[in-house]
Structure formats: C-alpha cells, structure tokens
Amino acid sequence: MLDDAPVRVAGLNHYYGRGALRKQILFGIDTEIRRGEIVIATGPSGSGKTTLLTLIGALRSAQEGSVRVLGQELNGASSRVLESVRRNIGFIFQQHNLIASLSALENVELGLRVTRRYRGAALRQTARSMLEAVGLGERMGYRAESLSGGQRQRVAIARALAAEPEMVLADEPTASLDSASGREVVDRMQQLARDRGTTILMVTHDNRVLDVADRIIHLEDGHLSGFTDSVLANNRHMMGLLADSHRKEDLPALVDGLDEESFRDLLQQLDQESRRVLEATTLANDLVFRSLLEQGLFAATRKLAQLFDAERASLFLVEPTRHTILLRVSENLPETPIRIPIGTGIAGAVAATGQPVRVDDAYADPRFNPEVDRLLDYRTRSLLCLPIRSRSGEVFAVAQLLNRRGGRPFAAADEHRLGEFIDSLGVVLESLHDPLREAEDVLT
Ligand SMILES: Nc1ncnc2c1ncn2[C@@H]1O[C@H](COP(=O)(O)OP(=O)(O)OP(=O)(O)O)[C@@H](O)[C@H]1O
Numbered sequence: 001m002l003d004d005a006p007v008r009v010a011g012l013n014h015y016y017g018r019g020a021l022r023k024q025i026l027f028g029i030d031t032e033i034r035r036g037e038i039v040i041a042t043g044p045s046g047s048g049k050t051t052l053l054t055l056i057g058a059l060r061s062a063q064e065g066s067v068r069v070l071g072q073e074l075n076g077a078s079s080r081v082l083e084s085v086r087r088n089i090g091f092i093f094q095q096h097n098l099i100a101s102l103s104a105l106e107n108v109e110l111g112l113r114v115t116r117r118y119r120g121a122a123l124r125q126t127a128r129s130m131l132e133a134v135g136l137g138e139r140m141g142y143r144a145e146s147l148s149g150g151q152r153q154r155v156a157i158a159r160a161l162a163a164e165p166e167m168v169l170a171d172e173p174t175a176s177l178d179s180a181s182g183r184e185v186v187d188r189m190q191q192l193a194r195d196r197g198t199t200i201l202m203v204t205h206d207n208r209v210l211d212v213a214d215r216i217i218h219l220e221d222g223h224l225s226g227f228t229d230s231v232l233a234n235n236r237h238m239m240g241l242l243a244d245s246h247r248k249e250d251l252p253a254l255v256d257g258l259d260e261e262s263f264r265d266l267l268q269q270l271d272q273e274s275r276r277v278l279e280a281t282t283l284a285n286d287l288v289f290r291s292l293l294e295q296g297l298f299a300a301t302r303k304l305a306q307l308f309d310a311e312r313a314s315l316f317l318v319e320p321t322r323h324t325i326l327l328r329v330s331e332n333l334p335e336t337p338i339r340i341p342i343g344t345g346i347a348g349a350v351a352a353t354g355q356p357v358r359v360d361d362a363y364a365d366p367r368f369n370p371e372v373d374r375l376l377d378y379r380t381r382s383l384l385c386l387p388i389r390s391r392s393g394e395v396f397a398v399a400q401l402l403n404r405r406g407g408r409p410f411a412a413a414d415e416h417r418l419g420e421f422i423d424s425l426g427v428v429l430e431s432l433h434d435p436l437r438e439a440e441d442v443l444t
C-alpha cells in the first residue's frame with residue numbers, strides 16, 4: 001500500500017522476564033509515523049524508549065498488540081520477514097556494531113555496499129563525505145577499535161545515513177557529540193527526510209536538536225504521555241499540516257477541558273519549560289519551544305477566564321522603554337498592536353503602582369480607559385486586574401479578568417486565587433519576551 005504509514009503501533013504491551021519476575025515495560029502504546037516524518041521520543045531513563053525502538057526495528061519480537069513496520073506486521077512474523085524489514089532500516093544505536101578490525105572508512109563503505117547504489121570511486125567518495133559531515137575527516141583510516149566511544153558513534157551514524165535507508169531508528173545519536181557535530185548530524189537526517197522521504201524515529205535528551213522534529217512523543221513509565229504529546233505535537237511543522245492532520249489536538253480545546261487540578265499541572269509544566277528557555281539561551285530562539293509556549297500562554301489565559309467565571313482574560317506586557325503596556329494576549333487581538341501609556345487606564349495604573357485593582361462597574365470608574373474596549377469591540381463591566389512580577393521583582397506584566405458572569409462582581413477571594421496562578425504565567429510570558437525586539441520597535 002503506497003499511502004500506508006511506515007510505522008503503525010497499536011495496543012502494544014511489552015514485558016521483560018518470566019514467571020514471577022515478569023515485568024511490564026510498555027503499556028498500550030498507540031502511535032503512527034508517516035512517511036518522511038521525523039519523530040523524536042523523549043522520556044526519563046528506563047521509561048521504555050529503547051525497548052520501543054527495538055520493537056519497531058524488528059530487533060525484538062512483539063508480544064502483545066500490533067507493530068506494523070514498512071507494511072509488515074511484526075507480531076508473529078517469521079524471522080525472514082523480520083530480517084527483510086531490518087534491511088530497510090538504518091540503525092544508530094548506543095552499541096554501535098562496527099567491525100572493530102576495519103577502518104572507519106571501510107565500515108561506512110560496507111554499509112553503503114549493501115545498497116548497491118554506489119560502486120568504485122563514487123562509493124568511496126560518498127563514504128568520505130559522510131564521515132567528514134560527522135567530523136571524522138581526520139580519522140577515516142583509523143580502525144574502529146582504536147576510536148573513542150564518541151568517534152565510533154559518529155562512524156555508526158555515517159554508516160546508517162550513507163546507505164539512505166527507508167527509515168532511520170536512532171537511539172541518542174548526538175549524545176557523545178559536541179554541539180556543532182550534533183547539529184550537523186541531525187541536519188543531515190532532516191535533509192534525508194526531506195529529499196528522500198526517509199522516516200526517522202530518534203530518541204534524544206538533547207534539547208538543542210528538538211526543533212528538527214515534526215512531532216515529539218514522550219514516554220513516561222512505559223506510557224506514551226497524552227498531554228505532553230499533544231502539546232509538543234503543536235510544533236511548527238504540525239501547524240502547517242493542521243488541515244490534514246487528524247491526530248493533532250487543538251490545544252485551547254484541550255486546555256478548556258481540564259479540571260482545575262490538571263490545569264495547575266499544565267501551568268507547572270509550561271512554567272518548567274519556560275524556565276528552561278530562560279536558562280538556556282540556545283532554546284530562546286527555538287521555534288518549537290516558542291510556539292509551544294505561545295500557544296500555552298494563550299490557552300492558559302483562556303482557561304483562567306473559565307476558572308474564574310469571567311467572560312475574558314487578557315495579559316498586558318509592560319514596555320518600560322516605551323512607557324507603555326502592550327496588550328499581549330486577548331480574544332480578538334487585532335494585528336495592529338494595542339498599547340496604552342503606563343499610568344492611564346486600569347491596567348496602566350496596576351502597571352504603575354504594582355497594586356491589584358478590582359472594579360465592579362468599569363464605566364463608572366474615572367481611571368477606566370474605554371479605548372481598549374473600542375478597539376476590541378467589547379464592553380467591560382466588572383474587572384479584576386493584577387500585576388505579574390518578573391523573577392527580579394519588577395512589574396513586568398498585568399493580568400486581567402473581565403466581566404464576571406452572572407452579574408456578580410469579582411471578590412477578594414478571586415484576587416487571592418488569581419495571584420496563585422499568575423506567577424507561572426509570568427514565567428511563560430517572560431521567556432517569550434524579547435527585550436531586544438522591543439528596543440528595535442522603539443527605534444523604528
Ligand atoms: N533485556 C532486558 N531485560 C529485562 N529488563 C530490561 C531489558 N531491557 C530493558 N529492561 C528494563 O526495561 C525498562 C525500560 O528500558 P529501556 O532501555 O527501554 O529504557 P530507556 O527509556 O531506553 O532508558 P535510557 O534513557 O536509560 O536509555 C527498564 O526498567 C529496564 O531496566
């Protein structure tokens with residue numbers, strides 16, 4: 001079947017050990033990888049990533065459930081079928097399976113020869129350029145046994161990629177590489193996926209390469225984790241595939257459906273992701289993370305409104321160099337930025353004083369600035385407005401709940417409860433904030 005996904009896993013359980021020692025490692029795994037898709041699997045040590053990879057790679061027999069790979073059902077398959085599936089897969093595993101007595105170049109050539117695509121000088125040239133790409137140009141003539149672990153890993157990568165297999169299964173391929181060669185390796189994988197429709201499943205803990213993924217799946221104690229999976233699934237590429245994707249869950253809808261406790265968990269996760277962004281400058285420009293956080297921020301803001309029985313929630317960002325606040329998150333946000341001077345309007349007053357404000361009837365309050373209502377075609381009645389402080393303590397943003405449903409005003413208890421949520425939101429907001437961009441805005 002032409003349009004059959006190269007990997008379809010359904011209801012997969014896996015156990016190690018026998019009798020009383022039998023222990024379940026994978027639980028009801030369902031996933032599908034499409035042709036040319038790059039999927040990254042993450043998860044703590046021992047969560048079952050390598051096990052899943054070896055099952056998909058036909059290196060281990062499936063015990064329960066279905067594992068269809070490259071059109072073949074592997075559960076119950078004969079060794080001949082397993083072998084034929086394996087032949088179309090390039091493996092980059094922690095144990096590299098190089099031939100110790102052959103040189104790096106010979107090991108890669110051997111991998112290439114199997115494909116029968118190259119011979120003679122072309123074969124040697126392809127092998128060389130692949131070794132150069134993984135930073136082993138100087139070591140091609142060394143025997144595998146005299147290379148370091150990291151160097152052997154690179155030879156294994158060169159060998160797997162040079163053969164241009166239909167699918168690549170890689171377990172921590174960049175773990176022993178410095179960041180430049182790690183980058184080169186994943187870029188090459190991405191190129192392969194693009195040019196030849198190679199399907200790639202890669203386990204990695206390396207945050208610097210996550211952006212090559214079309215989709216990130218997360219294993220936790222042998223379960224594919226639902227939430228992280230769906231949140232992380234919302235990356236750049238998936239957005240592009242939105243129209244034809246049946247698997248992508250709509251993040252705002254997902255968040256809307258959470259109860260308060262799950263929502264707190266979600267905020268905490270976002271908060272943690274954000275701290276990672278703040279701490280690792282390499283991640284600050286990572287589009288996957290930024291887009292994840294951006295959507296998380298929007299969804300969480302909407303969720304706040306729902307939790308507080310408010311019609312709307314919005315977030316303003318303080319722009320100190322401009323002396324304005326910028327409406328950052330809101331329903332119906334127009335393309336032209338909405339800015340109001342610090343000190344005017346209620347959010348502006350909160351930004352200036354750092355004090356929360358509760359108002360029962362906005363239009364009766366002299367501080368209220370109806371301009372934002374006008375721009376958003378909205379009518380504010382009741383309002384609860386709180387400062388969000390940055391990690392260094394200054395008022396950095398303002399959170400606002402609008403129009404308590406049922407005609408009741410917001411209460412002091414709401415103020416307290418909102419305060420508990422917005423610290424996390426503040427961290428997310430802060431990590432998305434780019435002071436340089438703001439400075440440029442002022443100049444232009
Ligand atoms: N051959 C085996 N026999 C028995 N138990 C095993 C075997 N291989 C793995 N396990 C156990 O299965 C669980 C999952 O192991 P697995 O290697 O799949 O984890 P992982 O997610 O790849 O971890 P890491 O990130 O450390 O590589 C672990 O608890 C491990 O101890």
Ligand SMILES: [Mg+2]
Pocket residue numbers: 049050051171
């Ligand atoms: Mg592993």
